[in-house]
């Protein structure tokens with residue numbers, strides 16, 4: 001595919017080159033940069049819309065601030081592609097999100113221009129404040145600049161940071177990148193508040209710096225700023241913006257695609273700020289690429305596409321996604337039981353609850369990026385007698401863990417946790433890999449923890465969760481397509497704590513928990529080729545464990561191997577504890593617990609990631625052969641500790 005001509009961008013090896021350019025040239029660089037982002041992402045897929053929205057902002061920040069001495073922290077980091085191109089990574093930008101390629105997020109190990117890694121939202125202001133303290137305590141660090149989106153600033157953590165930063169009063173820059181979009185349209189009172197500020201155009205007031213700041217702006221912006229200040233002050237009857245009430249100087253809103261506004265405002269702020277400043281920048285998600293700007297999610301996450309038409313490459317899966325099966329099954333249960341409600345934290349389509357929302361809009365709640373609140377809100381609804389399904393990705397639920405423990409588990413409330421993206425997810429990499437949920441849930445008293453081996457099992461688990469009022473219950477399932485099994489007309493309520501045996505053998509028992517079952521079955525086939533007689537069982541439950549099944553497997557086989565798509569401390573650990581407690585390990589049973597290794601797995605395709613983790617069918621078979629001491633058959637498994 002022909003690549004765009006980018007003569008101005010070609011002159012930029014790093015931000016220092018931007019600082020030598022005049023403002024007109026910077027505008028040309030921005031145009032080239034936009035073309036380069038579109039061209040690169042058309043080959044890799046990724047977070048296109050957010051990156052296109054900050055092209056001018058990326059140029060302006062690097063042109064005005066002294067990065068990497070000044071610390072630029074992108075919230076979430078999904079909008080960092082222009083930043084990567086400008087900071088010496090252009091030659092690798094077409095490896096984005098691939099094995100051994102550039103991360104799709106900021107990453108400390110990748111560049112000195114990424115001072116703080118991210119991928120989960122709303123951390124940037126806290127991290128930036130940390131850098132300012134480092135600076136003020138003599139560390140070799142300059143200014144700290146956090147760039148945070150209107151979606152991400154709706155999270156509790158961002159308010160905690162604003163509150164603390166306003167109180168600290170240290171010189172700190174927060175740039176609010178307001179594109180009036182999250183992944184879905186943003187929700188909540190904060191979003192409405194920002195829209196009202198947005199409506200107060202034209203721009204600029206800055207309470208303590210106001211006169212000097214306005215004087216430093218070029219005419220006619222100076223006049224606009226003065227007018228806006230009077231207008232806003234009048235309109236708000238003398239009160240400041242929320243940010244000012246929190247101790248920040250507020251500048252804005254300004255047009256984030258106009259370098260003639262961005263550059264002078266950033267320069268003035270940099271020259272004059274003595275305390276925390278919030279610069280409110282309005283941008284368009286997907287800016288400059290019609291297919292992105294015109295799509296419902298503004299090109300938030302795209303697969304490879306035609307850079308001219310924007311047409312995305314669509315793979316044709318031969319099975320529905322787990323997410324859509326969950327959404328349909330939940331909707332079917334909700335149709336039968338009007339007490340069922342659902343909660344999502346800003347991911348209605350990612351979690352599939354949008355399917356229920358179409359039919360029962362009043363019973364589906366998008367709380368914004370607010371996992372902690374989402375969990376306790378669900379707990380409150382459960383306490384009132386409703387049946388909440390709290391649908392949150394495995395890694396994002398980590399953020400609501402104390403709420404899971406303190407508000408749900410401790411009170412024994414029947415919140416149903418639908419945990420999508422369990423296991424390795426591919427291109428988003430380690431930050432989004434759902435590795436820990438079994439370990440962090442199965443140790444909680446009273447919790448029931450299930451994992452779906454295929455999409456039909458998922459339907460049964462939704463029915464089981466709907467029927468389960470005895471306490472909290474969770475079911476996990478992976479990203480992507482199911483296995484293609486036939487789906488039941490209606491889910492069957494599973495007996496709590498009962499697994500199932502899928503094939504009976506006598507030498508070795510493979511006890512699978514969750515969606516790795518096809519790989520476990522394939523390993524069993526390999527082992528049967530070695531004349532081993534193999535039992536394959538699907539545990540279904542990590543808690544409570546099916547002790548009858550585990551006793552039987554441990555007594556009737558020479559080896560018992562557990563397999564799961566999760567970290568150490570999860571299902572295998574539960575089985576080991578139970579076996580040890582019953583003295584079943586004392587009789588020479590050979591047992592192995594196959595989990596993800598004790599390290600983070602870098603981005604690649606899910607299959608490549610499981611190979612890296614040592615969890616392919618060949619790895620499983622080799623573990624069995626080693627356990628059974630069958631030398632000579634073992635395939636080498638280098639370095640997978």
Ligand SMILES: Cc1ncc(C[n+]2csc(CCOP(=O)(O)OP(=O)(O)O)c2C)c(N)n1
Pocket residue numbers: 049050053076078079119120121148149150151152153179181182183285300345346347369371396399
């Ligand atoms: C804790 C957490 N929850 C959910 C997400 C998923 N997520 C990634 S980007 C995003 C929307 C962010 O919106 P905004 O900050 O406005 O940035 P924009 O995409 O509009 O540029 C969401 C919900 C996440 N990364 N982290």
Ligand SMILES: CC(=O)[C@@H](O)[C@H](O)COP(=O)(O)O
Pocket residue numbers: 076078119120183301350421425428479
């Ligand atoms: C940046 C972010 O957190 C989301 O956009 C995430 O990449 C979505 O992942 P899925 O594609 O699995 O929904």
Ligand SMILES: [Mg+2]
Pocket residue numbers: 149150151177178179180181182
């Ligand atoms: Mg946004």
